[in-house]
Amino acid sequence: MHAYRSHTCAALTAANVGETVRLSGWVHRVRDHGGVLFIDLRDHFGVTQVLCDGDSAAFAELEKVRSEWCIRIDGTVKARAADLVNSKLPTGEIEVYVRELEVLGAADELPLMVFGDQEYPEETRLRYRYLDLRREAMQQNMTLRSDVVASMRRRMWDLDFREYQTPIITASSPEGARDFLVPSRLHPGKFYALPQAPQQFKQLIMVSGFDKYFQIAPCFRDEDPRADRSPTDFYQLDLEMSFVEQQDVFDTIQPVLTGVFEEFGGGRKVDQEWPQISYKDAALWYGSDKPDLRNPIKMQVVSDHFRDSGFAIFAKLLEQDGTEIRAIPAPSGGSRKFCDRMNAFAQKEGLPGMGYIFWRDQGEGMEAAGPLAKNIGPERTEAIRQQLGLGVGDAAFFLGGKPKAFEKVAGKARDVIGDELNLTEKDRFAFAWIVDFPIYEQDEETGAIDFEHNPFSMPQGGMEALQGNPLDVRGYQYDLACNGYELVSGAIRNHKPEIMLKAFELAGYGEDEVKSRFGALFSAFHYGAPPHGGCAAGIDRIVMLLADEANIREVMMFPMNQRAEDLMMDAPSDPTSDQLMELGLRIIPQE
Numbered sequence: 001m002h003a004y005r006s007h008t009c010a011a012l013t014a015a016n017v018g019e020t021v022r023l024s025g026w027v028h029r030v031r032d033h034g035g036v037l038f039i040d041l042r043d044h045f046g047v048t049q050v051l052c053d054g055d056s057a058a059f060a061e062l063e064k065v066r067s068e069w070c071i072r073i074d075g076t077v078k079a080r081a082a083d084l085v086n087s088k089l090p091t092g093e094i095e096v097y098v099r100e101l102e103v104l105g106a107a108d109e110l111p112l113m114v115f116g117d118q119e120y121p122e123e124t125r126l127r128y129r130y131l132d133l134r135r136e137a138m139q140q141n142m143t144l145r146s147d148v149v150a151s152m153r154r155r156m157w158d159l160d161f162r163e164y165q166t167p168i169i170t171a172s173s174p175e176g177a178r179d180f181l182v183p184s185r186l187h188p189g190k191f192y193a194l195p196q197a198p199q200q201f202k203q204l205i206m207v208s209g210f211d212k213y214f215q216i217a218p219c220f221r222d223e224d225p226r227a228d229r230s231p232t233d234f235y236q237l238d239l240e241m242s243f244v245e246q247q248d249v250f251d252t253i254q255p256v257l258t259g260v261f262e263e264f265g266g267g268r269k270v271d272q273e274w275p276q277i278s279y280k281d282a283a284l285w286y287g288s289d290k291p292d293l294r295n296p297i298k299m300q301v302v303s304d305h306f307r308d309s310g311f312a313i314f315a316k317l318l319e320q321d322g323t324e325i326r327a328i329p330a331p332s333g334g335s336r337k338f339c340d341r342m343n344a345f346a347q348k349e350g351l352p353g354m355g356y357i358f359w360r361d362q363g364e365g366m367e368a369a370g371p372l373a374k375n376i377g378p379e380r381t382e383a384i385r386q387q388l389g390l391g392v393g394d395a396a397f398f399l400g401g402k403p404k405a406f407e408k409v410a411g412k413a414r415d416v417i418g419d420e421l422n423l424t425e426k427d428r429f430a431f432a433w434i435v436d437f438p439i440y441e442q443d444e445e446t447g448a449i450d451f452e453h454n455p456f457s458m459p460q461g462g463m464e465a466l467q468g469n470p471l472d473v474r475g476y477q478y479d480l481a482c483n484g485y486e487l488v489s490g491a492i493r494n495h496k497p498e499i500m501l502k503a504f505e506l507a508g509y510g511e512d513e514v515k516s517r518f519g520a521l522f523s524a525f526h527y528g529a530p531p532h533g534g535c536a537a538g539i540d541r542i543v544m545l546l547a548d549e550a551n552i553r554e555v556m557m558f559p560m561n562q563r564a565e566d567l568m569m570d571a572p573s574d575p576t577s578d579q580l581m582e583l584g585l586r587i588i589p590q591e
Contacts, residue, residue: 008023010090013094019076028040028115046090056098068110071101078096079094111128126567144547145543161213162212164205170192179196180220194233217236225560234538239253245492246476266548271293276433279437290434290479293481298329305383306400317400327388328414330421342356437479438471439475449506453477458492491534
């Protein structure tokens with residue numbers, strides 16, 4: 001017999017009754033029934049109930065074991081009585097009578113319990129992550145993650161992509177976030193960087209003549225943490241293709257992700273039609289470039305109904321350049337109580353409030369109610385209702401000003417309205433491509449032009465587009481949104497050196513700076529670079545959605561905390577004096 005087990009703790013059934021077996025695992029739960037000990041023995045695969053009484057030579061030793069001890073048992077498989085069968089377990093028809101026991105690893109008093117659904121502070125969970133990971137939900141999440149990655153690989157191979165590895169230690173390359181710098185021992189005073197993404201390398205792979213590349217790529221960014229973002233590192237399905245247009249990339253990645261979500265989505269609906277929405281329309285309709293399309297609400301511009309109206313706040317606001325009024329329809333939200341709740345929400349978000357109108361039946365017909373309705377009169381109110389397609393029992397909320405100042409709050413309000421009124425279809429994955437991103441933005445205070453989005457994107461219209469107003473230039477850049485999260489980001493790349501120079505020149509970067517920052521890429525583009533493009537899909541966020549988790553740390557094996565600390569490994573840590581001397585570094589204390 002094997003030294004540790006003849007079966008896993010999920011393998012035994014009624015067909016094994018009478019056999020002598022060997023199991024190894026952790027003591028999940030101990031129950032003492034007056035001279036008879038019952039233990040739920042757990043391994044990665046499942047749970048088997050084992051029992052022992054005073055007739056067994058192992059009884060005295062088994063009385064000593066406690067939760068999370070790692071043990072090996074030898075015993076005989078017995079059938080459970082019909083009324084004691086546990087239909088919730090694959091092994092629920094049997095139990096194992098213990099005849100021999102070996103303690104493989106005793107456990108001290110536990111800082112957190114593995115059995116049960118107790119909640120523990122994140123600090124405790126991350127410091128003792130090896131215990132936290134023993135819990136059933138975490139075992140399932142990590143298994144799911146592994147299976148998702150394996151499925152992605154198979155699907156990419158089936159599309160004739162090949163996987164290539166790119167460097168982990170490279171040169172610093174500003175790509176929108178802070179680099180993690182690595183000092184060089186052999187070149188004192190110089191630093192490597194951990195790659196924020198394999199961006200330049202995968203483009204160089206295309207220049208090298210490889211037609212299709214993909215990689216399950218680790219990426220490193222020194223970022224502020226959020227629930228859906230790691231502050232240090234993350235993984236993505238990274239891909240690049242030569243001789244493609246934007247639609248070719250969409251047609252490649254869509255069946256891969258559709259298949260993954262259908263395979264692991266637990267029966268939830270997976271949208272087959274992925275609309276393409278311009279960045280401008282996404283901001284207008286949803287207040288976000290990663291809209292949740294499970295929520296049917298679309299915001300609309302209603303400025304004309306308030307211009308020169310009796311509502312002075314909006315009327316005066318519209319006299320300023322670049323301002324507008326937007327309405328958020330709220331079907332079935334037509335009660336003063338709900339309107340007051342949404343007004344309180346706006347105040348929590350830092351606004352003075354949020355105007356509203358709701359429509360009710362007064363017996364003699366429909367009536368518009370609320371402060372705004374009284375101020376602008378029935379004719380304008382009715383025009384708003386008709387534009388928004390609302391009726392009795394519905395409401396609308398209004399925000400005004402320069403769109404960039406209120407769009408984010410409007411988007412949050414739309415999400416809250418959808419959730420509270422049960423308009424958002426929860427049992428569904430809804431995807432949308434966000435396209436036509438602006439390449440440039442202007443600083444309102446200084447007037448300076450800089451990149452708003454990916455500087456490596458090919459401008460729509462090529463060189464000709466760069467001759468006009470930079471703020472009108474759109475890039476062949478795209479994101480894929482799903483249920484309010486950005487899952488994919490990509491672009492058709494700017495592969496022509498003269499267009500690359502012009503694009504950076506408009507943002508205030510001279511040729512020397514382009515060559516110093518992106519020298520390899522700029523040089524390569526002079527030697528017959530093919531048109532190419534690609535994208536990257538965030539694996540952590542995809543698994544988070546599939547696992548129905550709200551925090552990305554629930555689907556990462558060993559995540560950092562909110563302060564980018566690894567409490568288990570005590571990182572970041574202080575270097576030794578010898579290490580600093582070898583690297584030619586000195587720590588300057590911050591006051």
